[in-house]
Amino acid sequence: MRQGLSLRFSQHLALTPQLQQSIRLLQLSTLELNQEVQQMLDDNPFLEATPEEESPAPMEAPSAGDADIASESGASSGAEAHGDEPEPPTLSVEGDGWEGDGTTEIVNDDGEWGGEPAGRKLSGSDEDELDATDLARGHESLQAALHRQALALRLSQEDAAALRFLIESLDDDGYLEESLESLAAQLAPDDLEEREELVHRFTVALGLLRSLEPPGVGARTLAECLTLQLNAMREDADNPEAVDIAVRVCRQPIELLARRDIKRLAQLTGDSEADVRSAIALVTRLEPKPGRRFADVERNIIVPDVLVTKSGRAANARLRVQLNPDVMPRLRVHDVYAGALRAHRGEGHQALQQRLQEARWFIKNIQQRFDTILRVSAAIVERQKSFFVHGELAMRPLVLREIADELGLHESTISRVTTAKYMATPFGTFELKYFFGSALGTETGGNASSTAVRALIRQLVAAENARKPLSDSQISDMLKEQGIECARRTVAKYREALRIAPANLRREL
Template sequence: MKTSLQIKMGQQLTMTPQLQQAIRLLQLSTLDLQQEIQEALDSNPMLESEEFDDNSDSGNESDNDSRSSDSDNNDRDSHDNRESSSDNQDYDNSYDDNSYDDQSGQESLDEQWSSEKLPDDLPVDSQWEDTYQVSAGVASSSGPVDEDFDYDSRYATSDNLQDHLLWQLNLTPMSDADREVATMLIDGVDDDGYLHTTVEDVIEAMDPSLEIEEEEVMAVLHRLQQFDPAGVFCRDLRECLLLQLHQLPQGTPWLTEAQLIIRDHIDLLGSRDYQSLMRRTKLKEDDLKSVMRLIKELNPKPGAGIASEESEYVIPDVIVRQIRDEWRVELNPEIAPKLRVNADYASLIRRSDSSADNTFLKDHLQEARWFIKSLQSRNDTLLKVATKIVEFQIDFFEEGDEGMKPLVLHDIAEAVGMHESTISRVTTQKYMHTPRGIFELKYFFSSHVSTDSGGECSSTAIRAMIKKLIADENTRKPLSDNKIATMLGEKGIKVARRTVAKYREAMLIPPSNERKQLI
């Protein structure tokens, strides 16, 4: 086969690295974006954050004025003060090396002291920290409170239910054999406080030489069932509620009747068959209501309150406010710091120099500019999409969920002149802070259901209507799914019974037979 060279012309779509970077930043969540920005600040010397503004010029002038005034009064004191200030500054520099994550942290600390104007006299009965901001490393306990201090992570306990029970076990006098049995029982408790280890399992796991009998295990179990929280180490719901009732004072009203219902008629209570319950317990309706109030105060999952779950916070990307009857949309300025090109490093670049150092600076300068441009493009696109969403769903912000209109990605894509995939990236893991709460941008997109008038109603509005109907229903005769569908049909909304059931289950609302209440 003979080799040859051929020239062909064709068209193809390619994605430049800059476009790939812009698309990647567009779909990042707030936390991922902050991490991406921090990595860019650490790796690119041309990038810096505008949080650390250089105001050293005015600070130096005020410093010079202060020093000249001190020099006129006493040259020796001024010289000693400058030496002391220099020593303290060196101490602060060595002490606070790890106080900042970025490269300009130490410089900003130096600028902080040089940019502040020293007053002649401080106010009476004031602290030094009230006038000057002290760094985190040398701040005293009486300093100002940091607004960003995370109290949850500082003071939250990390103990789970097992740790809480072991702590109580260490305070309880027991023999070594009983303590080993108690430890096995604690290991068999789940997060809700229910015991899943049987007595036979404990005896089988114990050393045969100890000759542990069933009565000894039950004695230890009864002792552990007195631990906090009340109802822990129960083996079923009946035992859980009875343990909690047993720990109530003997003079508690309706305590005996509540124990009778839980012990002998818990099945009727679960099925909400109040007529049979009153007939078997010989209680009148008002008396049964009082007993039910006492039972409702019990906790069916006593261990759930001890679970160590860290709080998760959502940082909104967009903020919506109503100012003078006008809805305004703006980006959250706290989600990401403002970036700029470091002017000092940029001034070192020489145009006609092709050395390795100059090439290094040029490459990082171009990379920094593209990164800032990609961030700006992301912010502009996010603001544009959020503004259109607010315009489409203006009834939601004024009326609530019932005013939500049907909306799909294609509608927003046409309004802003973008592709649906771009709108999908923008609205994923992005949140909007509104007077009605914080919602993901995806929340404002929903399917629709036809109405008798030929219009459309969003599924979100239908859910809100179902929730409102159930909230206003008679608890003695709850509305069935078929009845709710009929009531919606009277409002002109065509929806089937199975659709009502699907929406109800999505909102975690039980069926009508489980919503029946006596009080």
């Protein structure tokens, strides 16, 4: 083999650490950003939270459209390049609008990036008042509630261990998905005698588990869960016979109960149709998921990033777009540590200088994140003004490319901004992606938003005759009568997205 030397030119794109951090922060949700800020405050000594009383008055910027997006291109300011202390980063946009009719305001009343970390309550006279996150953290889980009840049972060490194992094997809904044999096989895969002993222990523990609250916990199927709840209410029921009929109904194929096929259920149970109808009414009041009220509500909390308020009516409506001040972290570079670093250039100065630069980058990238969210939200509100005036039936078709072209950003950036970011509107709180939808053709040559079509389908189903529900083909024909070209398969797809059952399951027999 002969050795040689060659010269080759190539181009490649390199992401700076600052740009990588900016992209990562942009795609984080509000709760994830709060955790990131707390982690950075713990790790970086040059970063601190500004006390609320030291926060200066809000500062204004000319327009959201003129906001600096240098961090997206990887550029840094001249002050950072020379290592000088940058001006305090601010985000406060207020005015009569931008390139429009002046009917939309982009504001941020909070202004300065100082104060308490993200997610903290900024105002209120009662210091003991708890927000939704604090209440969620104090919520008891299903496993914790069952373990607490199990302490009141006088069990042997083996039975207590078996019960504890079954409790930990429950899913979030309170069901025991695996069989007792499979659970025993996991603990004793090679010893048949020990496996049989474990199955016996688990059988006893399962009976104890099902005697705990909430009723229905430890069931393996929906029918078994409903039956356990009916058996639990039999002692206190005013009409035990009705409970017995409901138990017999639950023992039949669950599909008949879902379809409310009263005639077929009456034939199988041997009861009258009136009794079966009363039994079904009793079953509908049961809880199909016993662990629902013990769910981890903290992960389901939706904190809006953007607030949209409306003043005026119809054509004179004025929309106000602002960032939620409760989710904006207030951070600054620690002046004492930064001054000490400039005054003393001893051992480890280069490493500390790097940490100081990381703190500045972090503040700048968080500011850039909220600035981008505000700009994108303002552009969405401008495009979807009809929604904020008339509701979801007036939603216009909108794709990511339109917002990206208007703001001079890439589609991937818009996708990151609209993921897990929420906007509080007069009609409720929606994810930013909710305002984007494909277009369906109309007879007049125009376009209708898929979101508006889904809302129309929901209205048609809500107004249908319960004894003769509309099929997907009928809904498609009704949409065509209103000038919207929507095929039957598209109607079925939208109906499933709305979690609406098909016609045969919506029919009341």
